[in-house]
Amino acid sequence: MFVCMYKFGYPILHIQINVASSLWDPSLVISIHIVSLVNPPRSLRHLSIIYIYIEAGAMENAEELFRVAVIGSGNWGSVAAKLIASNTVKQSMFHDEVRMWVFEETLPNGRKLSETINQENENVKYLPGIKLGSNVVADPDLLNSVKEVNMLVFVTPHQFVEGICKRLVGNIRPDAEAISLIKGMEVKTEGPCMISKLISEMLSVNCCVLMGANIANEIAVEKFSEATIGYRQDKEAAQRWARLFSTPYFLVSAVPDVEGVELCGTLKNVVAIAAGLVDGLDMGNNTKAAIMRIGLREMKAFSKLLFSSVKDSTFFESCGVADLITTCLGGRNRRVAEAFARSGGKRSFDELETELLQGQKLQGVSTAKEVYEVLRNRGWQSLFPLFTTVHEISIGLLPPTAIVEYSEHARNLNLLQGAVQLH
Numbered sequence: 001m002f003v004c005m006y007k008f009g010y011p012i013l014h015i016q017i018n019v020a021s022s023l024w025d026p027s028l029v030i031s032i033h034i035v036s037l038v039n040p041p042r043s044l045r046h047l048s049i050i051y052i053y054i055e056a057g058a059m060e061n062a063e064e065l066f067r068v069a070v071i072g073s074g075n076w077g078s079v080a081a082k083l084i085a086s087n088t089v090k091q092s093m094f095h096d097e098v099r100m101w102v103f104e105e106t107l108p109n110g111r112k113l114s115e116t117i118n119q120e121n122e123n124v125k126y127l128p129g130i131k132l133g134s135n136v137v138a139d140p141d142l143l144n145s146v147k148e149v150n151m152l153v154f155v156t157p158h159q160f161v162e163g164i165c166k167r168l169v170g171n172i173r174p175d176a177e178a179i180s181l182i183k184g185m186e187v188k189t190e191g192p193c194m195i196s197k198l199i200s201e202m203l204s205v206n207c208c209v210l211m212g213a214n215i216a217n218e219i220a221v222e223k224f225s226e227a228t229i230g231y232r233q234d235k236e237a238a239q240r241w242a243r244l245f246s247t248p249y250f251l252v253s254a255v256p257d258v259e260g261v262e263l264c265g266t267l268k269n270v271v272a273i274a275a276g277l278v279d280g281l282d283m284g285n286n287t288k289a290a291i292m293r294i295g296l297r298e299m300k301a302f303s304k305l306l307f308s309s310v311k312d313s314t315f316f317e318s319c320g321v322a323d324l325i326t327t328c329l330g331g332r333n334r335r336v337a338e339a340f341a342r343s344g345g346k347r348s349f350d351e352l353e354t355e356l357l358q359g360q361k362l363q364g365v366s367t368a369k370e371v372y373e374v375l376r377n378r379g380w381q382s383l384f385p386l387f388t389t390v391h392e393i394s395i396g397l398l399p400p401t402a403i404v405e406y407s408e409h410a411r412n413l414n415l416l417q418g419a420v421q422l423h
């Protein structure tokens with residue numbers, strides 16, 4: 001770039017040569033600047049090259065920056081926006097602004113949720129007391145929220161994703177990429193469909209997943225935790241997602257196993273329902289640990305039967321055993337299931353969800369139903385006694401106490417091991 005200007009009464013030539021991209025941040029450009037007097041008077045000839053300096057600066061072309069939208073603004077959606085916003089202001093490869101699509105609601109005081117978020121920089125309904133970052137912009141208009149965006153973060157309860165994607169078809173950038181933080185699955189007539197696959201197929205985008213031991217309220221107050229990104233082939237995209245989410249208190253690693261990571265996040269919610277039932281029955285820690293162990297075994301077997309590519313090592317990442325533990329100890333699925341067991345199964349999960357979670361959504365009960373459909377369609381019910389029992393308890397077919405009646409399933413558990421070894 002050449003610029004000619006007048007300063008101190010003399011014409012000055014400023015030459016900027018961009019020589020390379022920085023290794024640690026591709027959006028940083030290293031430039032050499034030569035600033036010189038043009039045709040200086042004899043007395044200033046010794047200053048004809050005034051100075052040369054090297055600079056590392058942000059790319060000037062704003063179109064090249066990655067623009068992020070968070071689709072969803074619940075408890076985890078809001079924390080995800082906060083994490084991302086803290087990084088986009090610091091890393092020059094990202095545009096500062098983070099748009100957050102809000103499923104619009106009118107609050108009890110008559111104000112709109114999206115307006116309140118923008119005025120107070122806080123999601124007063126789903127994450128009260130936490131500032132999101134002044135660069136988070138709430139938008140109730142889905143299509144506007146994704147305008148010019150090339151990094152789409154999906155984080156809504158899983159039952160709403162298909163409807164959202166239908167509205168997005170044809171309305172996103174062709175070079176957009178996506179990540180799903182959603183724990184859940186859909187069951188179609190042709191079989192189970194993971195949410196990342198649904199997003200990927202409906203929108204023709206590459207879709208990674210991010211799952212982990214991530215109780216949103218704890219990360220909101222910046223307590224240390226870890227998460228796992230699952231990716232298919234595009235390691236570079238996975239690394240970009242990791243940069244977008246990682247902070248000193250939120251450590252993100254990536255593994256090439258999308259289905260394994262996503263199934264861990266999805267299935268542990270069913271086990272958390274079982275753990276909550278155990279709490280509601282006052283069975284104690286040994287029983288809960290037993291349920292978690294049996295649950296982990298069924299998670300692994302189910303995942304491997306559906307996708308032979310799923311890796312054993314994935315179950316030892318944050319998305320696996322760590323998320324199982326935290327959700328069984330402190331999650332919403334556990335809490336509502338405990339209340340269900342304490343009512344002797346007399347109050348429905350729907351009623352308890354509305355009362356205890358006030359707009360937040362349970363994923364475990366619907367996931368148990370979806371898993372059950374897969375088991376029934378494939379004749380695998382007897383191989384997965386925990387998953388089957390959780391569903392049958394949740395629809396009132398069995399009492400909550402059935403969660404610990406395992407002795408008669410012993411034979412089937414052995415069968416399960418055999419079935420998995422076949423793969």
Ligand SMILES: NC(=O)C1=CN([C@@H]2O[C@H](COP(=O)(O)OP(=O)(O)OC[C@H]3O[C@@H](n4cnc5c(N)ncnc54)[C@H](O)[C@@H]3O)[C@@H](O)[C@H]2O)C=CC1
Pocket residue numbers: 072073074075076077078102103104126155156157158160181182183184214215216217359360361362363
């Ligand atoms: N909250 C947590 O600690 C964590 C949640 N997750 C996962 O993140 C996903 C999203 O959960 P949260 O952000 O916690 O949500 P949430 O359960 O706190 O809130 C429910 C959200 O659904 C929205 N909603 C209600 N009706 C809707 C509709 N018809 N269409 C679209 N949206 C609608 C609400 O506006 C609200 O934003 C879930 O899959 C969950 O399993 C994952 C890790 C941690």
Ligand SMILES: O=C(CO)COP(=O)(O)O
Pocket residue numbers: 183212213214215216272323326327330331332333334362363
């Ligand atoms: O997924 C979670 C933690 O990683 C949150 O689980 P709950 O939805 O049960 O709160």
